[in-house]
């Protein structure tokens with residue numbers, strides 16, 4: 001097979017069936033793009049499906065030694081099926097949600113620990129979907145080191161995956177696909193140049209070189225995040241221009257809703273301790289969720305789970321609070337080990353999931369040691385697509401720019417409360433301590449006018465965020 005000729009034929013077919021569109025589009029993470037790929041339509045075109053699987057076979061798979069194939073759900077599933085038949089290798093199916101009955105398996109099919117699995121995907125941008133599938137397969141003891149892709153958007157996906165030891169081989173990069181379309185007069189040179197500039201602006205090697213996460217903008221960090229909640233939170237922060245999380249540590253449901261009504265437009269996240277509410281009802285949750293939707297903020301239940309996995313799964317799903325049904329994310333101690341993360345992950349499908357792992361605490365005399373912090377970060381690296389970030393106090397605690405540093409213990413003046421809570425200023429946590437999202441509780445809710453106070457915090461935090469991303473830190 002003359003693969004260049006066939007590749008060009010495929011590019012033209014994809015254009016003709018509207019799998020490639022040019023214009024002004026918004027990506028899943030809320031960013032603008034001049035080109036959009038929708039490869040879901042290919043299932044309606046058997047000739048395109050056949051050409052794709054033949055090309056993937058000939059140019060990317062032939063000669064590779066592997067035991068199984070696994071398509072990233074959903075678009076790549078039929079392609080993986082065709083390939084499995086063509087190359088006579090077994091296929092594995094990764095569920096997006098664990099079954100709620102029976103085996104609760106994430107991976108279907110027959111396999112043995114230590115066997116290798118090749119991943120098949122249609123398009124990669126940040127590489128997060130490939131990474132999620134990789135991590136689920138690795139959890140089962142399978143070896144995953146390669147992914148075969150139809151199109152690499154050249155926005156950092158292959159570099160991110162390489163950092164997780166997954167090598168990417170693609171049929172097209174966005175650059176060569178555009179060249180083919182120009183060559184065959186499908187698009188003009190202006191459209192092509194527009195896409196080239198976009199690739200230059202958004203290509204991630206620049207980002208990868210700048211290892212210091214605190215110098216990157218929240219928009220860029222959203223692209224690098226592999227956890228869906230981290231992506232949403234960073235996008236909200238960038239859109240609303242706020243990195244303030246309000247800790248509504250109030251015991252009356254109506255007081256919580258009143259405060260949120262007044263300050264909702266200024267926050268990106270609300271942090272609850274649901275078990276301190278004396279008049280908790282499911283109506284309260286409905287009102288909380290509708291405020292979150294109206295003002296575009298996420299909900300973090302600061303439950304600080306710390307038991308064995310099985311108990312934590314029950315605490316998260318059951319009881320009167322049913323946290324999994326309404327919280328976008330929860331806080332979790334690393335003390336019991338990685339089982340606690342697996343337990344929360346096994347409950348998925350109930351709500352979009354995020355976990356903030358507690359690496360450090362703001363209280364004086366806490367017992368967390370340097371070794372404990374290092375081991376906590378190691379767990380996080382293993383499960384980075386399940387983690388939204390860390391609750392921590394220092395910029396050196398972790399490096400991964402796709403994770404978020406949530407820092408409590410903040411008031412406008414440095415001080416302490418009567419029980420050892422240590423407060424740093426917005427300037428200090430943003431410029432010295434590396435905070436991304438800053439938690440403020442009593443500084444706002446105990447103020448005479450929370451609606452005035454919230455603006456002071458929001459502005460002080462944002463001013464210092466701008467300072468650090470513009471490189472104007474002293």
Ligand SMILES: O=c1ccn([C@@H]2O[C@H](COP(=O)(O)O)[C@@H](O)[C@H]2O)c(=O)[nH]1
Nearest residue numbers: 247360361362408409421439440441442
């Ligand atoms: O290390 C930690 C972890 C969590 N918190 C929580 O944050 C708020 C802080 O409230 P303030 O009124 O601003 O002190 C509170 O809900 C804590 O449970 C923390 O302070 N430190």
